[in-house]
Amino acid sequence: MAMPQNSTGQNGFCFAQTLDFSHPSPPPGEAGQTFDAPSGREMCGPPLSNGTASSGAPSPSDSCAEPLCSTTPGKEETKYVSAEGEELACGWGAFTPGCLQAFNTSKGVLFFLCVASFLQGMTVNGFINTVITSIERRFDLRSYQSGLIASSYDIAACICLTFVSYFGGNGHKPRWLGWGVQVMGLGSLLFTLPHFTTGRYEVRSAAEVGICGENQSLPCTQAASSLSGYRFVFMLGQFLHGMGATPLYTLGVTYLDENVKTNYSPVYIAVFYTAAILGPAAGYLVGGMFLNIYTEIGREIDISPENTLWVGAWWIGFLGAGAASLLISIPILGYPQRLPGSQRYSVMRVSEAHQLKDGSHKKASDPDFGKTVKDLPRSVLLLLKNPTFIFLCLAGATEATLIAGMSTFGPKFLESQFSLSASEAATFFGYLVVPAGGGGTFLGGFLVNKFKLRCSGIIKLCLFCTVFSLLAIFIFFIHCPNMPMAGVTQMYEGSALPGGHLNLTAACNTECGCLQETYSPVCGSDDIMYYSPCHAGCKTVSENPKTGKKVYHECSCIEDILLGSGDAEAGKCTSSCEEKTLLLFFMFVVILFTFLSSIPAVTATLRCVPDSQRSFALGIQWIVVRTLGGIPGPIAFGSMIDKSCLLWQDQCGEQGSCYVYQNSAMSRYTFIAGLVYKVLGSTFFIIAFLLYKPPPPESAPRSSDASENGNCDLQEHKPSLPAEEDI
DSSP states (O other), X not given: OBOOOOTTSOOOEEESSEEOOSSOOOOGGGTTTTEEOXXXXXXXXXXXXXXXXXXXXXXXXXXXXOOOOEEOTTOOOEXXXXXXSOBOOSXXXXXXXXXXXXXXXXXXXXXXXXXXXXXXXXXXXXXHHHHHHHHHHHHTOOHHHHHHHHHHHHHHHHHHHHHHHHHHHTSOHHHHHHHHHHHHHHHHHHHTHHHHHSOOOOOOOHHHHOSTTSOOOOOOOSTTGGGGGGHHHHHHHHHHHHHHHTTTTTHHHHHHXXXXXXXXXXXXXXXXXXXXXXXXXXXXXXXXHHTTSBSSTTOOOSOOTTSXXXXXXXXXXXXXXXXXXXXXXXXXHTSOSSOTTTHHHHHHOOOOOOOOTTOGGGGGGSTTTXXXXXXXXXXXXXHXXXXXXXXXXXXXXXXXXXXXXXXXXXXXXXXXXXTOOHHHHHHHHHHHXXXXXXXXXXXXXXXXXXXXXXHHHHHHHHHHHHHHHHHHGGGGGOOOOOOOBBTTTBOTTSOBOOTTOOOOOOTTTGGGOOOTTOOOOEEETTSOEESSTTTTTOOEEEEOTTTOOEEEEEEEEEEETTTEEEEEEESOOOOOOTTHHHHHHHHHHHHHHHXXXXXXXXHHHHHSSOGGGHHHHHHHHHHHHIIIIITHHHHHHHHHHHHTEEEEEEETTEEEEEEEEOHHHHHHHHHHHHHHHHHHHHHHHHHHHHHOOOOOGGGSOOOOHHHHTXXXXXXXXXXXOOOOOOO
């Protein structure tokens, strides 16, 4: 709390008015009438026991109270200092220009933290998930390997969370946050390194080797398979992302919570998390645009983005995000350990911490508790003895598993179900995440603030959202049928293909000498996909002047009533799935209600533990969430998706990435995973609610209603808590 430096050398404060507690709080429009000011009399006394003083002038951090500060005689510079003499001005070391102090407010902190969380979400949950298919294709990775790349972020977070949340929670939070954002930026730059250290991406187009009758020789080299070793560079980049983002969602949340009023805290946290959700949405949209640019910029290529051999410029987004992260870390590093006027809010806060039977939770109220390493085991023990906290962590882990899995492979799910290109699927998924994820996150914090929910009411809200999204999960019973593909989903003559067996050779293409290494799907005029123009028996090629796509003619495997042999166009056949709208709508509902419970769950976690343990509690919660959810989620989903693969890439006898998935199996596995984890999440929220034991009314004095609403009047503590408003 910013305290004035008393120029007289006295420790007491003088008030020009006496405090009269004989009247109830006035309406907001009558603020100040509780003070009685007999003329000619001043009341002098020692500082209030909580270290705060009341004032009626506005401050940089609150419109109701002037920051306690002093002006040196003869100078106009105002200095903000804490009770211990700590500088509370915004700046870097001795450089604290006055123009920066306008940003030394809770709204200023919120803005810069929102930009940082936006960049983190755009990079880790946007760009990476968008380009995962392109990286698999470019570096010959399988889905479980790309899932391991995604999980490296959570592995790093788990390693760093205990250290960062415990020591950072008692340290200078903005410095931890600023350095973390810088590390995150370095991780983004490292992630682009494989693009610049590998040779050019060479793809032999269908025009060169794909037409029937041309030379089909394709030298077999093992150089391509060595590219899979670059996955370790990607994992290291993700590891730095995880290290850098660790302070953001632990120390950043508590720093906001400490510097705003209690009833405004859910709204601030909701805005912060909404930015983190809009980041991935922007990543999907912008990343999808970059994927339409060929990875080797400036090089002419005769294949289009619809071709499955196309690799877009996946690396551009990481360069921009890395540079932006390094820049945004500079203002974050300039913030003080606490904002001027912030300690007032901690005095007004009413404890809702879970009450342990042995009363050991009272140890956390000791001001010296948690300052040294020797208190770390006791801090962990206090949290482990809090059943509400434990089951909130487990519920968060189940939700995180689905979020991590679907955010990583959601675009691939849409790409397979609706027969889209990678860039189209990423853009589609971005359109879902923007309103559903962002809107749900903000709405969750708004509802907590609107209905002024206490801890038990917040848990009820989380339970409602989880149960509702559980019902929507059943939509994954529906799936879009695979587009028929000759030799993969059906025989060339149209009969069913025995499961798990490929037969790409038929009488119509036996003379062509087609290679399985050359995968370049075409859509025939009979609405059947073929592995390549060669496998369709096509003999000539031209270009459609309107679309720029290759068109193949005299295809002996494609029947045409008039011409005898039909034509084929490069790329996948367009899906005409009738369930497309219904599937997208219910996916929207699942995403909306999953994110709707995220901010209430974080708020409940902050409220069910003592104030001194909030940063550490968030750190432990993130460890549980990432260990049980974020890390296994992408790996498990990747393994399940691999099981639904129909057609694997064949590189000189080595299995590469998957070309074609079975839509029914993919939907079935997604439904099973969603059902299991949503049922577990609902169960954990129910147990957390039943085991929660709020503090007795007489132990939690009510803070001034007027203070909560922006008044600065000091009001007599009431012996009872306000009635809880539950949903």
